[in-house]
Amino acid sequence: MPSADPSAIILEARGLCFLREDEPVFGPLDFALRAGEIALVEGDNGSGKTTLMRVLTGMLRPGEGEVRLDGATFSLDTMAGAVVFLGHQLGLKLDLSPRENLRVSSGLYGQREGADADLALAEVGLSGFEDEPVRRLSAGQKKRAALARLLIVPARVWLLDEPYANLDREGIALVNRLLEGHAQRGGAALVTSHGAVRFAGGEPRRIRLHA
Numbered sequence: 001m002p003s004a005d006p007s008a009i010i011l012e013a014r015g016l017c018f019l020r021e022d023e024p025v026f027g028p029l030d031f032a033l034r035a036g037e038i039a040l041v042e043g044d045n046g047s048g049k050t051t052l053m054r055v056l057t058g059m060l061r062p063g064e065g066e067v068r069l070d071g072a073t074f075s076l077d078t079m080a081g082a083v084v085f086l087g088h089q090l091g092l093k094l095d096l097s098p099r100e101n102l103r104v105s106s107g108l109y110g111q112r113e114g115a116d117a118d119l120a121l122a123e124v125g126l127s128g129f130e131d132e133p134v135r136r137l138s139a140g141q142k143k144r145a146a147l148a149r150l151l152i153v154p155a156r157v158w159l160l161d162e163p164y165a166n167l168d169r170e171g172i173a174l175v176n177r178l179l180e181g182h183a184q185r186g187g188a189a190l191v192t193s194h195g196a197v198r199f200a201g202g203e204p205r206r207i208r209l210h211a
């Protein structure tokens, strides 16, 4: 990951809209996320927070406007490996263990220099559960297993849809710790949350969606 250059825009949306049956779900939306920045995406139920995340990963095509990564127009090629999405569906293979799931993730998205699966699992509080099939883990432990992926893959942009859901107070602090470390390494993140979020670094940037 490059060192943090606070002036470098990593992810940018310009006049971004998503249309469903010609009706806008959100937008037009403009924002620029720089290295080391974390922004909270806010909006009422149904305002399009999850849809925005899906557009930014390339799973959905924007109706209008564009997404830029490092100044280049979005394409699945430029996003691959640079962006990681953690959504309501955690993307875990239930028959595999947390350790095996991390191996699958690094096979698909690459591995950050110096990343270590067991250290990542210890950091998210899953020591002793490394080899347990994921289906036997609690909802909070499953969430932690998915969060460990963030410590393994090299992506500079994290898109986290409701990362605090199913987590206790300690888990919420863990998410904040992961975000803080990511920002310090020069990464950027967009986070949605229904609850109040307290980032250790103070008030987060806010991107507001209107239903």
Ligand SMILES: Nc1ncnc2c1ncn2[C@@H]1O[C@H](COP(=O)(O)OP(=O)(O)OP(=O)(O)O)[C@@H](O)[C@H]1O
Residues within 6 Å of the ligand: 020, 025, 043, 044, 045, 046, 047, 048, 049, 050, 051, 052
């Ligand atoms: N697959 C779909 N087909 C049709 N409409 C959909 C689909 N997914 C979402 N929608 C609609 O698109 C709008 C935006 O949904 P989205 O899930 O992005 O909102 P959200 O802000 O994430 O909501 P919440 O806060 O409730 O999670 C809503 O009106 C929703 O009903």
